Amino acid sequence: MERLVLAPIDYSILLTYTLFVLGIGWLLKEKTKTSEDFFHSGHGIPAWIAGLAFLSANLGAQEVMGMAASGAKYGLMTSHFYWVGAVPAMLFVGIFMMPFYYGSKARSVPEYLRLRFDEKTRGLNALSFAAMTIFSSGVSLYALGLLLSALLGWDFDASILAAAAIVLVYVFFGGLTSAIYNEVLQFFLIVAGFLPLVIAGLQDVGGWGGLVTRLNAVAVKQGFAAGTYTQLWQNTGNPVQNPMGVEWFGLSMGLGFVLSFGYWCTDFLVVQRAMAAESMDAARRTPLIAAIPKMIFPFLVIVPGLIAIALTLGGDSSFKLPAKPDGTLNYDMTIPMMLAHYFPPGLLGLGLTALMASFMSGMAGNVTAFNTVFTYDIYGAYIRPNASESHYLKVGRLTTVAGIAASILAAYAAVRFNNIMDLLQLVFAFVNAPLFATFLLGMFWKRATGHGAFWGLLLGTVSAAFHHGLTLPARSVPGLKGGWLGVVANYPSEMAQNFWTAIWAFSVCFVATFAISLVTKPKPDEELRGLCYALTDRPKSDHRGWRPETVAVGILVAIGALNVIFW
């Protein structure tokens, strides 16, 4: 692949952003005096900032580049990850779950589990979450180093050390507030950097109509119906009818229910942003505010993928996606190649800065979630309970240093084991999918017990591993892709296997938690006030602004309309 040569203006844009990021950390240093400030932003974040951070915490470069790659590979069906696999869950967490998270005064998701269930359930969740965040942060760092060395020829070690140092400085000094501020900046950089890309690309292919014509030709050439790359549901009656290899039930249930609710409703990385909001009202509005740009983002990150594949396979353009050594297209390079193709010096610097900002804020998000969970749910729970505020602040800062060091080690582990990204995705599916069943029962069924939750979670995760070990996607060999226990069933694609693994894990956890709860002793009602739907007063909006329920209905109508328009 040909390397890019940056002009001084590109470096200047990158330097401007870096100075702002470090400046924010430095300015917030004076304001971050207590552990409450460091871990929860003093519960003083306005709803619009928390909302954009809530969205941006899931807008790391892996997501941005991954969604564009999926757009090129699967077409507009990738929007299901937004319109089915994110927005409904974001509305649910805002309307129904945030009152428990915020109202219970829990400092983290694992702590909510302790209040609702028991210590062992909290411990299990805290340990698995801490390990996942470090891996995720390390993989983010690894991907950044890989991209910069491949695209710009920068030294891999220097790239990851420099990025880690910048994140360390601003999180160490400013804590969660600093991470949230930088996530919001990253959001605007992504919009400023990608909007010109979409417009330039659409002009090149003859507008939306020209793009659809080219994609229809690509679909027919690949043996699918003409509209396969631009329609959402039309070709989901049978998995062989679409490049994603999924059918409507697996898609709606696996992605639309289990995986998306499992992530948006229980992952502390995103929930932490809403918990830092200035009031209950602001906390409830946070995911709703995030849902609005989330609805529009497919046009910003998926359309470049559509344009890339239309130009590569459906036209006489000079733009071509590079091929991997095995001859297949390297979809992961969609965004970098599009930036290089369409942007002149100056805008190219802005596009690359937006990507780097995504990598760094993705890492910072993981590190802030890790330092909170480690400090409160591992150190404060098992190593040194009841220490002073200042002690926990010191531990939080030291944990930030340790978390970044562990992320660097994880990045180097990723270099040695080239399948670590696949492994990480798998672990996410194993852990997050059953966790949603635990929360659903915990919040909406007061009879659910700690023993039920703990064993349900364990059995759900183990059953997901068994399902994965006994099934194999098409064109894969037994191993990390599945079938490591023997192949009893095949799936048409990896995505179909992931969706059904999640459905399996959720169902087993739900049934096991339910059954075990019935034969074990529940907590008395008075211990569950504020933690369970039936025992909690409905939150009242302060009526100074819009009602969350009204906005949620409006967003649902808009999502429905988008699904109908692109049916």
Next chain:
Amino acid sequence: MALDLRLVIGRLLLAIGLQLFVYGFLSEGRTASMNIAWGGVIAIAGGVFHLFRRLGKTA
């Protein structure tokens, strides 16, 4: 709020937009037109955030 984020966003967008705008003026062809157009848009967006700050009472 510890720091007014509208001010930070406004200044960042203004700093980036103006650099692109000026660079566009010093360039030719497509580099000039794209940088002038988008640099201008980004700088104006930065200005709007400054305006928001002036209009709003608190962050």
